[in-house]
Amino acid sequence: MLQRYLWKLLPKPQRAFLLGRLSVVDRQVVNKSMSANLAFPAAFEQRDCLFIHVPKCAGSSLCAAMFDGWRPGHLPLYWYEEQFPEQYAAAYKFAFVRDPLERAYSAYAFLHGNTLSGRDHAAQQMVRQYRDFDDFVARWLHPETISRQLHFAAQTDFLIDSLGHLALDFIGYQEHLEQDFKQVCDRLGIVCQLPHVNSSRQRQPLKAREFCSARTRRLVRRAYQRDYELLGYE
Numbered sequence: 001m002l003q004r005y006l007w008k009l010l011p012k013p014q015r016a017f018l019l020g021r022l023s024v025v026d027r028q029v030v031n032k033s034m035s036a037n038l039a040f041p042a043a044f045e046q047r048d049c050l051f052i053h054v055p056k057c058a059g060s061s062l063c064a065a066m067f068d069g070w071r072p073g074h075l076p077l078y079w080y081e082e083q084f085p086e087q088y089a090a091a092y093k094f095a096f097v098r099d100p101l102e103r104a105y106s107a108y109a110f111l112h113g114n115t116l117s118g119r120d121h122a123a124q125q126m127v128r129q130y131r132d133f134d135d136f137v138a139r140w141l142h143p144e145t146i147s148r149q150l151h152f153a154a155q156t157d158f159l160i161d162s163l164g165h166l167a168l169d170f171i172g173y174q175e176h177l178e179q180d181f182k183q184v185c186d187r188l189g190i191v192c193q194l195p196h197v198n199s200s201r202q203r204q205p206l207k208a209r210e211f212c213s214a215r216t217r218r219l220v221r222r223a224y225q226r227d228y229e230l231l232g233y234e
Contacts, residue, residue: 023147025157029079040080040087043067047188050091052077054158055151056107057098058174058194062181065192074150076158077167094170094184096177097155097231100224101217104141105208107151108133123149133208137216143223155227166230 044050053059053074063071081088111127130136146152161167172180181194228234
């Protein structure tokens, strides 16, 4: 509460400057924390769970199945830990992740080839400046740039607690999505069918690693080094 009031006391130019220096994930935390009437989501209360929605990791499909389409946004684990410590401690905390190369291509294809809402127009214009996925990775997707754009932010940025540790009860993998989703449902004692939503209209039939260059694979590995290491994608 005090942090919210102190932040709002800052003049708008200084506030905008400070926000601009933050990563896109941390900016979301600040903006959400400034909202009035913060409450632990009722959908999570109902399921006794906490789902961290990492962009482009089947989260929209999961929310459609488990929460009747309600989506929590892409808030990181540490935000819930700090805002709602009691509910955080009691909840079954889970997330789904994806091979960083395939996720980066999925985000690129989604932004490049779909009709999107206003909030994604800037990102869409950005990716459309590049000739193809290899060109995009070579010229934009670097360790110092991925934190600026939500679709390409590192997965581990969403999954760490306030001490920088992966602190979830379960991490599912999109590579065996149905199996891991069933494990979550069994743990929560619910029965759900997983739909397929929010996919690119120009879906590439091959996996990204089957058509992108070796240089692209190396650059993606460099950009997402922590994801590769901590999520077991070495």
